[in-house]
Every structure is written in structure tokens, then in C-alpha cells.
Amino acid sequence: MKTSLLPTIAHRLAIFAYVIFALFPLYWLFKVSLTPNDLLYSEGVRMWPSRTTWEHYSFVLQHSAFPTFFKNSLIVSGSTAVIVTICASLSGYALSRFNFRAKYWIVGLMLLTQMFPLVMLVAPIFKILTPLGLTNSLTGLIVVYTAFNVPFATFLMQSFFDGIPKDLEEAAMIDGATKFTAFREIILPLTLPGIAATLGFVFTAAWSELLFALMLINGNNAATFPVGLLTFVSKFSVDFGQMMAAGVLALIPAALFFLLIQRYLVQGLTAGAVKG
């Protein structure tokens, strides 16, 4: 088929424009993180500063609490992602494959949890966690994040399980597998793309969560990175250079994570779209 040139060019241009639009804030983040403080306000709006420096990075890494925030975020997001994915795999499988009496109500209840603005829940959750000693602790955050992410992740995993023909596990059972062996050896390997997508989704959600991290944590010891960013805002000034440097550093694990799972992710997001 011969395509005419003009629509192709217009199409590519549109995509290019969108990519620029989407990536520009990231570019700005990077640019500001390299701009020396004395040039930040004096040079006006420029695409690239006349002089660059890595001093913000070295300050953030050596003299701020950023490494602690970073470590906390990694623990919280990683644990949440793993726990949620395990729970969601099991519950998603159950919703996809079994018919049980309260199924309708459980699905309804899980949908219900997704309806409330989180702000409404901050106070009650604080009230619940305080006597349990879970405020100001990473464990508390993991518990809260897990609770909030499991319903959506369950629906996500369920749709992946729905895409795997039932025949496969029936064949496995006839071959001599128990239901759980069939799940572990046949279904789970085929759901890897879905698992990767769920891991990625939950990890980023937890990585960038601010509201609960801010409300449930005070002090630097248990603060996660989004909360930590706020420490660069002081009463009288905002240290943009250091804040941006911290931001760039915080992007690294998320970027690495997606790089790792992107092979499965593309498969996962388009799984079942076409036969074959």
C-alpha cells in the first residue's frame, strides 16, 4: 500500500510534538538541577544555563537526609509492590476462576473502596494506626499502601487471568497436577506480563504517594522521598537546585524498574488484544 507523504509527516510531527510536551518538565527538572544557584534567578528563562554544576547533587547526597528518604522509599515501595502483587495474584485468580457465594458482594465492596477520596480517610486511618504504634513507621505505610492498592491490582490481575484459557489448567489437572500446581507451574508463568505490569503500577503509585506519607510520618527517620522533597522548602526560600537534583535521583529507581520489566509490560498491556 502506498501512503502519501503529507499525512505521514503530519502524523510524525504530531507525535513529536506530544513527546516534547510530555518530556519537557523532565528536561526542566534536569536543567534546573544543573544550574548554579547564582545563575538561577539572574539569567532569566533560558533553555540551557551558561554554566553547569554538579554541586547540588553532591550536596543532596552528602549533606542532606536524602539517602535516608531514598532508602525508606525503596523499602516501602518495594515491599508494597511485592505484597500487593502476591495478594492480587491470588485474589485475581480466585475471581477469574472460581464461583463462590459472596463473589458479587466482594467485588462490589472492592469497587466501593475505590470510590472515596483518600483525604476523607486520613483521619480515621490515623486514629486506627496510632494505638497500634504504626504511625511514624515504614510498616504502617506499607500496610496502608497495600490496603489501598490491592483492589485495583486484583482487577488488573483478574483481567490477565481471564485472558488465559481455562483449558490449560484443566489439561494440567488431567496431566496429574493439583489445582495449586497447575496455578503455579502453568498459569503463573503465563501471567508474568501481568505480574510485571502490576508490580510496576503499584511500585510507582507507592513511590510517589505523598498524602499518607505526610500525615502518618513526622520527622526525617521514617520519611519517604516525596515528603523529603518538602524539606527543601524552608520558611523563607525554596532551594530549587537541590530539590531538582533530589528529584532526578528519585527518578532513577523508577526508571530502572521499568527498564527491567518493560519487555513484559508491552506484552502485558496488549495481551489478548488479538488472537495468536
Place this chain on the structure above:
Amino acid sequence: MASIDIQNVKKAYGHVQVLHDIDLQIKDGEFVVLVGPSGCGKSTLLRMIAGLEGVTGGEMRIDGKRVNELHPKDRDIAMVFQSYALYPHMNVAGNMSYSLKLRKIAKEKIAAAVAGAASKLGLDPLLERRPKALSGGQRQRVAMGRAIVRQPKAFLFDEPLSNLDARLREQMRAEIKKMHGDLKATSIYVTHDQIEAMTLADRIVAMHGGVVQQVGAPLELYDRPANLFVAGFIGSPGMNFLDATYSAGAVTLKDGTVVALPTPLAIADGAKVTVGIRPEHVVMSGEGSGMAASVDLVEPTGFGIILHLSLHGLAFKVFTLDRAALSAGPNVHVSFPAQHLHVFDEKGDRCVAASA
């Protein structure tokens, strides 16, 4: 290998009963085909034998042992699915050896079993491939191989050839028959294709509406269908049916034609009956004899010719090997040899000959 006994088996989903009192004894080494239109319950019955569906009532025995409550993995049966159900993340060898691995059989024995089955099915060059890289026919073979390596008590086939094209289906049909000849394995085969049923089966079980209509050898079903359903389902093109009345050993068709039957039937004179005759048994007679019919459509199949006639406004089919039929005019005459007539009573059951 094993026998399979099905006694009074019922299946219901909630209030909907899909299988009614199925009774079936399958002998060791027998090839039984369950045939019927979609929704007749044949697949459900097969899945119940496999243990994939629960049994609502009655009893099911494999090799004399009650299996109603047994998990599929403990029944020692193999199944070939319509979708093949190959494990996409395992190669051909992996697919074929999975059941043996689960049984914790020694590696050398597994390798030998897989190699044996692979060479039997011509799969040797494909052992390292994933199912994705196989053609439909090859996948079908792998699915069969997976069943063979296990040497199970029985083989179950759930419409295994439905996804293949016509030529491949013919070829695999012959291979399945040959394989059964070699292995002498008890096999239950589900299909809606009556040609598959006729060619493969030792015995056919014709099902309709969750009820077994007739059980018998293929030719028995063809020659002496027990009721209107079996008569219409077995044979292609299907049997023609005409309304008639019975009296004194003869049937009178609507147009007044009287055909004397070879033997009198055990029904009352004046009873309304349905007369059936297969298209291949209708005789094209010359002008002046038989019944006049008009030709609606002529279908040459190469092998023979199918004429679609209209007989007193009723659609009627004739199959003939005589190419002269191609040039038959718009009007023909047909007659029914009495020995090929099937007579069914008002309930649709075959009328039996009156005992002398």
C-alpha cells in the same frame, strides 16, 4: 486400559438439568463416539468422565472403581482438547513430558517415552519448538503425543479435529483410527461431525437434549435409526421425511401413492406415521412411474449429484451417482423402494415389525 461404566448419571446446573439418566457401558479397548448437535450434553458428559465437571447424580466407574468424587489427576485418563491446550511456555518435549514429570518418573524413562511417542507421530524434528511455532496439524499431533506418553487408562477426545482444515482433518482422522488400532486404548471421542463418528467408532452414542437417543455400531445407526432424531442426524445429505398413514402393511403418502412394506408393522391401521428415506435410496424412475417432482437445484459434488426437489411443495433431496441427472429436465419422477423405507410413529420412534 480400562472399562468405563456410567450408571444413571445426571448433571444439573442449578435448576437446569442438562443430562438425564445416562447409562453407558464402555468396554476395555473400545472406541466410543459421542455424537450430537451442539448443546446436547456430549461434551459435558466427557468432562464429567474426566473429572472436570461434578456429577449431580448416578455413578461413574473407571475400571470398576467409583470415581464420582475423584480429582482429575487421580483418574489416570488423558484428554485431547479442541483447543489443544498446549502449554505455551514449554517446548514440545516439555509439553509431552509434563505429566510424567508430575509423576516423578525417572528422567531416562521420560526421555524414552517422549522419544517413542514423538517418532510414532513424526514429531522428532520439532521437540525443541514452542507451540507458537507449530502449525495447526503439528499442534494437534503434540496434543495427541501428550496423551500417548502417559499410557493412561483411557483417552478422551473433545472435538479434537474441529480446528483443522478439511484435508488435515481427514488425515488426522485416519491417524487416530490407526493409533487406536495400535494401542487398543479405551477411547471416548466427542464430535458433532457424523462422518467422524461413522468412520472412527466401534460404537456410536447419539445424544440429543441431554438424553441418549441410540447406542450402536455405526451401520446399525445408519440402517436402523431408533427414532426421527437419529434418522435425521446420521447421514449426509440427511434423510427425507414424509407424512403418511399406515394400514394393512402399507403406507399411503399424501398424494395417494401406496407403498407396500416388506413386513407388516406393530401399529394400528390408520395410524399417522412419518416415512423416512435416505437421498441415496430414492430411485429416479422414468416418466409414467413413481411420483412427479420438480427440480429446484442441482448440486454436483464430483462424486455424485444432489438434486433438491420439491415434492408436493415439500423439500426433498435425492443423491445419485448417475450423471444423467445433471441434464434432467425441470420435472422428474421418483419412487421409493420399500426395503429402504423407515417408518416412525407419531412420537417419532421407529416402528417395529409385527411379530408373526
